[in-house]
Amino acid sequence: HAGAGRWRGSEDVNSASIGIEVQNPGHEWGYRAFPARQMEALVRLTATIKARHNIDRADVIGHSDLAPARKQDPGELFDWGLLARHRIALGPPDMLLADPGWPDGAFALALERFGYDITDLKAATTAFQRRFRQTNVDGVIDGETRATLFTLQVLEEARIQKGEV
Numbered sequence: 033h034a035g036a037g038r039w040r041g042s043e044d045v046n047s048a049s050i051g052i053e054v055q056n057p058g059h060e061w062g063y064r065a066f067p068a069r070q071m072e073a074l075v076r077l078t079a080t081i082k083a084r085h086n087i088d089r090a091d092v093i094g095h096s097d098l099a100p101a102r103k104q105d106p107g108e109l110f111d112w113g114l115l116a117r118h119r120i121a122l123g124p125p126d127m128l129l130a131d132p133g134w135p136d137g138a139f140a141l142a143l144e145r146f147g148y149d150i151t152d153l154k155a156a157t158t159a160f161q162r163r164f165r166q167t168n169v170d171g172v173i174d175g176e177t178r179a180t181l182f183t184l185q186v187l188e189e190a191r192i193q194k195g196e197v
Contacts, residue, residue, distance in 0.1 A: 037098035038149040040091070045098050050081055054106055065109045078120050088197050090188060092121035093147070100159035101152040108166040124164045125183040131175035132182045139173050142181055146188075 033051030042048055054074060057063060066074075082092065094110065095103035116123025134142065139157075140150045148156045158171035164180050191197055 034095065034098055035102070037095075037102070039093060039098040040147040050085070050087075052077065052081075054110075056106065059104045059107060063107060063109065066106070066111060071111050071114055075114065075118050075120065078115065079118060082120055089116075089119060089121050090147075090191075090197070094163065096159040096162055097148065100149060100155040103159075104162070108162045108169050112163060112166075122164075122184065122188075124166065125180060125187065127183075128176070128179040129183045129186060131179040133175075134178055134182075136173050139178055139181065142185065146181060146184065 033053075034045045034049060037043075037045050039045055052074065054066065054070065056066060078092065081087070082089070092115065094106045096105060096107070112121060112123040114123075115121035136153070140153050143153075143156055143160060144150045146160075148160060150156045153173075154171040157173055157177065158169060160181065161169040161171070161177060164184065165177060168176070
């Protein structure tokens with residue numbers, strides 16, 4: 033279902049994942065926001081699957097997360113925040129910590145450690161922004177993008193220390 037891709041170092045994503053197709057015309061054919069009813073149904077379905085298979089919310093991802101050079105979906109209009117509020121997936125942080133000032137190489141390493149395939153760094157950065165900085169998706173490694181990743185790392189480390197994984 034996922035095709036060729038990688039997430040958190042695993043290159044056999046198909047055998048280690050469950051795919052949910054969410055209907056939307058996509059970027060090439062009139063991409064639009066996902067209707068509330070569709071998102072509500074997705075929340076119910078995903079929460080059930082996540083609980084049944086004990087899936088960590090950091091591993092609930094979109095196509096563009098696992099194949100950033102090939103996929104754009106679900107895209108920047110997908111309501112990751114809704115899934116985050118239901119503790120189903122990680123969403124954009126509510127507040128950002130400071131820009132750590134990483135050079136591009138350090139950002140790439142942090143992005144790879146977070147889970148992304150950085151073979152095409154611009155595509156990976158774009159995918160990250162589609163997910164976590166949806167208001168400005170340009171593939172540029174800027175202060176806000178670095179601060180977003182840094183904030184997510186800190187939040188993830190706090191989750192791990194609290195035993196929430």
